[in-house]
Amino acid sequence: MSRGKAGVFSLWLEQRPFWCWKTSWVENFLPCNSYIDSYDPSTGEVYCRVPDSGKEEVEAAVEAARAAFPGWSARSPQERSQVLHRLADLLEQSLEELAQAESKDQGKTITLARTMDIPRSVQNFRFFASSILHHTSECTQMDHVGCLHYTVRAPVGIAGLISPWNLPLYLLTWKIAPAIAAGNTVIAKPSELTSVTAWMMCKLLEKAGVPPGVVNIVFGTGPRVGEALVSHPEVPLISFTGSQPTAERITQLSAPHCKRLSLELGGKNPAIIFEDANLEECIPTTVRSSFANQACPLGFGLLGEICLCTSRIFVQKSIYSEFLKRFLEATRLWKVGIPSDPSASMGALISKAHLEKVRSYIKKARAEGAQILCGEGVDKLSLPPRNQGGYFMLPTVITDIKDESCCMKEEIFGPVTCVVPFDSEEEVIKRANSVKYGLAATVWSSNVGRIHRVAKKLQSGLVWTNCWLIRELNLPFGGMKSSGVGREGAKDSYEFFTEVKTITIKH
Numbered sequence: 001m002s003r004g005k006a007g008v009f010s011l012w013l014e015q016r017p018f019w020c021w022k023t024s025w026v027e028n029f030l031p032c033n034s035y036i037d038s039y040d041p042s043t044g045e046v047y048c049r050v051p052d053s054g055k056e057e058v059e060a061a062v063e064a065a066r067a068a069f070p071g072w073s074a075r076s077p078q079e080r081s082q083v084l085h086r087l088a089d090l091l092e093q094s095l096e097e098l099a100q101a102e103s104k105d106q107g108k109t110i111t112l113a114r115t116m117d118i119p120r121s122v123q124n125f126r127f128f129a130s131s132i133l134h135h136t137s138e139c140t141q142m143d144h145v146g147c148l149h150y151t152v153r154a155p156v157g158i159a160g161l162i163s164p165w166n167l168p169l170y171l172l173t174w175k176i177a178p179a180i181a182a183g184n185t186v187i188a189k190p191s192e193l194t195s196v197t198a199w200m201m202c203k204l205l206e207k208a209g210v211p212p213g214v215v216n217i218v219f220g221t222g223p224r225v226g227e228a229l230v231s232h233p234e235v236p237l238i239s240f241t242g243s244q245p246t247a248e249r250i251t252q253l254s255a256p257h258c259k260r261l262s263l264e265l266g267g268k269n270p271a272i273i274f275e276d277a278n279l280e281e282c283i284p285t286t287v288r289s290s291f292a293n294q295a296c297p298l299g300f301g302l303l304g305e306i307c308l309c310t311s312r313i314f315v316q317k318s319i320y321s322e323f324l325k326r327f328l329e330a331t332r333l334w335k336v337g338i339p340s341d342p343s344a345s346m347g348a349l350i351s352k353a354h355l356e357k358v359r360s361y362i363k364k365a366r367a368e369g370a371q372i373l374c375g376e377g378v379d380k381l382s383l384p385p386r387n388q389g390g391y392f393m394l395p396t397v398i399t400d401i402k403d404e405s406c407c408m409k410e411e412i413f414g415p416v417t418c419v420v421p422f423d424s425e426e427e428v429i430k431r432a433n434s435v436k437y438g439l440a441a442t443v444w445s446s447n448v449g450r451i452h453r454v455a456k457k458l459q460s461g462l463v464w465t466n467c468w469l470i471r472e473l474n475l476p477f478g479g480m481k482s483s484g485v486g487r488e489g490a491k492d493s494y495e496f497f498t499e500v501k502t503i504t505i506k507h
């Protein structure tokens with residue numbers, strides 16, 4: 001890791017013979033001495049190495065971000081917006097290259113990276129480039145005491161941004177874009193498992209005219225560089241997406257500095273399917289919502305590696321058998337294949353450790369007497385010889401499982417879903433709410449009154465009814481209970497990344 005001309009840090013990915021992206025811009029950066037092996041999930045082989053940065057790199061990044069802050073924060077929203085638009089255009093021009101890289105690094109299908117991850121990363125910059133132009137402040141009057149009050153907002157300073165491996169560029173840009181649009185400078189840390197597209201974006205930052213020091217990217221592990229960033233006294237706010245245990249650690253480290261935190265964490269998301277649901281629409285959407293993020297049917301991707309994925313399907317008893325039969329038929333159609341295969345609907349999981357973790361849940365379910373109806377341990381995977389060491393697994397459906405089972409309580413974050421029957425509306429709401437998480441729920445019914453009633457009673461930051469993962473970026477995104485703290489979106493991100501001041505004028 002090193003300081004570069006553009007104020008971008010720790011940017012050295014060692015090239016392996018089959019690593020094909022151009023690296024001429026790397027000359028701006030000094031090499032680092034310590035690396036982490038990065039694996040291709042589809043083969044299980046090391047294919048590049050990521051810098052293993054720590055305190056020293058964070059210190060250098062803070063210095064650059066501090067120096068850049070006065071100039072960047074003094075620019076008008078219009079000027080910052082133009083830079084974000086240029087960056088979006090450049091990312092879009094590199095869409096294919098970025099999609100190939102994301103697919104190779106993460107294991108998801110190329111189709112998914114091409115149609116979801118990279119387009120959404122482009123959209124993140126365009127969206128915040130536009131929304132930053134439309135915020136207004138508050139004003140109230142107190143005529144009886146001759147006072148006018150109004151608010152002003154200012155960027156907070158240096159924002160620490162930490163993102164996970166499931167949607168690498170998509171989630172990193174979802175944080176960088178609003179932070180810099182609001183006038184902050186940032187230090188961003190992508191997951192050590194998926195650093196490549198962040199690294200590729202660095203050269204585009206410079207080209208887009210992002211001034212040196214405005215966006216600093218540090219690469220490395222959570223315990224080393226992540227904690228150095230979170231603990232740094234000059235980084236007053238942290239936006240984090242990832243697991244709940246890591247969020248706890250970040251909260252502890254932030255507490256002595258009273259840092260502002262935005263935490264987007266996991267879920268144990270229910271789908272509630274009433275007997276009057278339109279199964280023609282519900283079944284394909286629920287297959288997708290269960291197994292998304294290595295998969296991409298209908299040009300819309302999803303392998304259970306999205307925090308919004310369904311992992312508990314409650315089906316009203318009267319339609320349970322029919323639903324289950326059709327759901328299994330639809331699941332079995334999903335082809336697991338190498339990420340570059342355009343006919344594959346699912347690629348590989350992120351890592352060996354993660355594959356083992358996901359498999360361990362299925363073992364536990366079996367030991368508890370649950371039925372595994374398809375997938376892991378039931379059907380056979382067919383893969384080319386070169387990919388036998390990859391982290392693949394078939395979409396797996398579990399039934400006859402108790403609500404108390406760990407498979408029904410804990411976030412598995414893999415292509416595994418549990419299907420259970422229910423009798424009444426009241427019962428299913430109670431059962432859906434009986435977990436520590438509260439991120440996303442789906443409700444399927446043609447009774448509008450019921451939809452409103454149930455949606456209001458679910459402890460969930462997001463409720464999709466008769467659909468799934470239709471995103472309106474303007475509106476609040478985030479979870480209740482252990483699924484997070486705070487919300488992201490046009491207004492919410494703006495409020496998080498700015499400090500508000502109330503001014504009173506006596507006249």
Ligand SMILES: NC(=O)C1=CN([C@@H]2O[C@H](COP(=O)(O)OP(=O)(O)OC[C@H]3O[C@@H](n4cnc5c(N)ncnc54)[C@H](O)[C@@H]3O)[C@@H](O)[C@H]2O)C=CC1
Nearest residue numbers: 163164190191221222223226227242243246265266307413
């Ligand atoms: N959005 C979500 O809900 C996500 C949930 N997960 C869940 O978390 C489980 C574990 O996955 P991980 O990759 O280990 O997630 P994680 O929460 O440990 O990693 C997310 C990010 O946090 C960083 N990080 C880790 N420890 C840190 C620390 N002490 N201080 C600062 N930063 C730190 C990581 O380097 C990465 O950039 C998954 O199996 C899944 O259940 C994982 C990714 C995303």
Ligand SMILES: N/C(=C\C=C\C(=O)O)C(=O)O
Nearest residue numbers: 166241264306307308471
């Ligand atoms: N935070 C996650 C997904 C967000 C999706 C979106 O903003 O559309 C996650 O899977 O971790």
